[in-house]
Amino acid sequence: MSKSILLINGPNLNLLGTREPHIYGSATLADVETSAKQQTERLGFSLSTFQSNHEGHIIDRIQEARGHCDFVIINPGGLTHTSVAIRDALLGVQIPFVEVHVSNIHARESWRNHSYLSDKAVAVICGLGVFGYTAAIDFIAQKLDPQKGS
Numbered sequence: 824m825s826k827s828i829l830l831i832n833g834p835n836l837n838l839l840g841t842r843e844p845h846i847y848g849s850a851t852l853a854d855v856e857t858s859a860k861q862q863t864e865r866l867g868f869s870l871s872t873f874q875s876n877h878e879g880h881i882i883d884r885i886q887e888a889r890g891h892c893d894f895v896i897i898n899p900g901g902l903t904h905t906s907v908a909i910r911d912a913l914l915g916v917q918i919p920f921v922e923v924h925v926s927n928i929h930a931r932e933s934w935r936n937h938s939y940l941s942d943k944a945v946a947v948i949c950g951l952g953v954f955g956y957t958a959a960i961d962f963i964a965q966k967l968d969p970q971k972g973s
């Protein structure tokens with residue numbers, strides 16, 4: 824059974840490519856997910872993807888992953904800065920996760936500097952644009968199977 828990764832994107836990330844491209848770039852969410860699926864296939868892992876604009880739906884998807892997923896990559900969008908409940912869900916299912924932000928949240932408005940997840944994340948990647956997702960997958964590949972990462 825191949826190791827599995829769940830990629831979760833939160834509110835407004837479905838607008839990637841058209842939303843404030845000077846901050847978030849021109850790649851669409853479909854581009855991100857397609858690239859991630861190709862990358863994980865090359866590495867011999869399985870990838871599930873999920874995007875929602877609704878906090879509860881994200882929590883439900885995290886809970887569904889318990890026992891079925893080896894690592895989570897999550898960009899909670901704006902919920903990064905507000906959601907204790909998503910933090911609790913990730914801790915509750917005990918699945919390690921990498922937090923990704925397309926933009927550098929530490930170089931933006933002060934209220935974006937805080938994440939409710941970062942202190943519990945295995946790693947936090949921000950400011951790399953959508954390459955952050957690629958980096959997260961490669962990092963996780965090394966964690967799950969040291970022979971596979973680059």
Ligand SMILES: O=C(O)[C@@H]1C=C(O)[C@@H](O)[C@H](O)C1
Nearest residue numbers: 835898900901924925926935
């Ligand atoms: O950089 C990102 O991917 C994050 C995405 C969002 O939608 C914002 O609300 C966050 O503040 C930053």
